Amino acid sequence: LIVLAVPIQTMRATLEKMIEHTAPHAVVTDVGSVKQYVVRELEPLITGKRSLVAAHPVAGKETTGAAAADPALFRDRRVIITPSAKSTPEAINKIEQLWDETGACVEMMDAATHDAILARSSHLPQAVSSVLAAALDTEKIGDKLAAEYGAGGLRDTTRLAASSWEMWRDIFVTNREAIVxxxxxxxxxxxxxxxxxxxxxxxxxxxxxxxxxxxxxxxx
Structure with missing residues (x-):
């Protein structure tokens, strides 16, 4: 089992270096927030009896790195699986079991539907949060920095602005039409x-x- 948890545009290059060293019946999956691009890029690398089951755990934080790990992150959260031509029933079942073990709620849909929905429910909130924070970055009224007077509301609505640009760069590039x-x-x-x-x-x-x-x- 190979789980790709790297920025979306690096997934193909990462898998290219790994695939020949994997077992003949290996199952490849991912945790990316965009699914059409991932399936399109990875399917050509899935040869023989190997399988691809693209997936997206709809859970996360604005923090990054091992120190931000949370063992309860996926509990009662949705995980979307987007089967494709390289997804066997056995491989899908394996990925379902994997996510069941985390306490997540698994559902399936096609990749295009996933990308359209997530553009509205996940990618748009990130954009709004980041743009709001950018608008207030240096905004002053007289000699007072407006953002310094924000309370819980400003902190809550700009929380996502602290997210990793490396991850979000790839999302904005690979799901551009749906995000627009x-x-x-x-x-x-x-x-x-x-x-x-x-x-x-x-x-x-x-x-x-x-x-x-x-x-x-x-x-x-």
Missing amino acids: AALKLYGGTFAEFQRAVETGDIVGVEKIFNRGREMREKLR
């Missing part, structure tokens, strides 16, 4: 909110505010 669609979705709602504030349409502001609160309350 997600940014347009957000941009449309943000523009609607901005117009309502600018025109004093407090009813419009309230509607968007309440839509946001309802969505937040649905999150587990």
